[in-house]
Amino acid sequence: MHPPTVSVIIPVFNGAEFLQEAIESIRAQNYAPTEIVVVDDGSTDDTAEVVQALGADLLYAYQPNQGPAAARNFGLTLASGELIAFLDADDLWPTHKLHHQVSCLLTNAETQVVWGNTQVRPYHADEKLYPPVPPKWWPLLGSMVCRKEVFQAVGGFDPALHFGEDIDWLTRLNIHKIRIQRSPELALIYRVRPGSLTYDKPLKELGLFDNIRRSLKRHRDAGQRL
Numbered sequence: 001m002h003p004p005t006v007s008v009i010i011p012v013f014n015g016a017e018f019l020q021e022a023i024e025s026i027r028a029q030n031y032a033p034t035e036i037v038v039v040d041d042g043s044t045d046d047t048a049e050v051v052q053a054l055g056a057d058l059l060y061a062y063q064p065n066q067g068p069a070a071a072r073n074f075g076l077t078l079a080s081g082e083l084i085a086f087l088d089a090d091d092l093w094p095t096h097k098l099h100h101q102v103s104c105l106l107t108n109a110e111t112q113v114v115w116g117n118t119q120v121r122p123y124h125a126d127e128k129l130y131p132p133v134p135p136k137w138w139p140l141l142g143s144m145v146c147r148k149e150v151f152q153a154v155g156g157f158d159p160a161l162h163f164g165e166d167i168d169w170l171t172r173l174n175i176h177k178i179r180i181q182r183s184p185e186l187a188l189i190y191r192v193r194p195g196s197l198t199y200d201k202p203l204k205e206l207g208l209f210d211n212i213r214r215s216l217k218r219h220r221d222a223g224q225r226l
Contacts, residue, residue, distance in 0.1 A: 004106070005034040006098060006145070007081030011071035012038060015089030016046040018191075023054055025092040025189075031099035034081050035059055041071040069157035069165035072141075076156055084148050086141040092189040093142070100185045101145040113173065113180045115144040116187030135186055141166045143188035150178055 008026050012019055019038070026036055036058050040047050042065025051060045063074055072086060083102065087093060101114040117135035154172045157165045173180060 003031075004083050004102060005081040006031070006083045006085060006102065007035050007037060007075075007079035007148075008033045008085045008087060009037045009039065009072060009075035009079060010087050010089055011041055011068045011075065012043065012047055012089040013041040013065065013068070013071075014043045014045045014047065016043070016050045018090040019047065019050050020054060022087055022089050022092060023058070025095075026087065028095050029093065029098045030095055031102055033085070033098060035079070037061065037075045037078050039063065039071040039075045039078075041065050041068065066159060067162040067165075069161055070159040072165075073156040073159065076151055079148070082148055083145050084151070085145045087188075088142055090191055091142050092191065094186050094189065096185065097187045098145065100183065101187065104181055104183060105145065105147065108181060110179050111181040112150050112178050113144055113146045114183055115139050115180065116183040116185045118143045118188045118190050119186055120190050120192060122192050137182070138190075139170055140188055140190060141169075142190065154178065 010019070010022060023036060023038075026033060038051050038058055038060050040051070040060065040062045042063065048060070048062070051058055059078060061074060061078055063071065068088075076084065083105065085098065085101075097116070101116065104114045105111055118138040118140050119135045120138075150173070154169065154176050157169050159165075161168055
């Protein structure tokens, strides 16, 4: 078997300040991805210039601002890899993330999604001043690697949702009985910073309760017991 190809999709909106670090953490992986797809969701900062300066190996695509769900969906149409991973422009990966998770998929043929621990850190110019929060079982998209066919079964992200589109998508994995493997390995460094889409937003504004209602309705429509 040949090593499976991996496409990494980065949705970004006005993330020029953080994008280089995110891409460097991808390039530092000890399992190299096939491609890095950067979807610029209508940025008004220097995102396009930053991507251009970071090298011709990056696949850059622009769309008018439609939100992260639409940006990820656009990235999926461009991705050629057998496996899909996502990373937000202001987050990072530990160097072993892809190697470990691809290995999990290779050794477990029925597993379709692997996700691992997330370490939450405050974003700061000198993060060494801040002790990291202990890793958590927290299924964020950036902590996962998925087989591409999962999106054919489950569909993409709901573009009507500007917050919580990842939670909405994750609930559909359960309804479609997608085989998920949890790993104890650290898979994502999630950096909390003022100005991000979800920073300091109340649960109602983040759409958590709407997503719960949508999930319950899907379960009822699918005839599943909760």
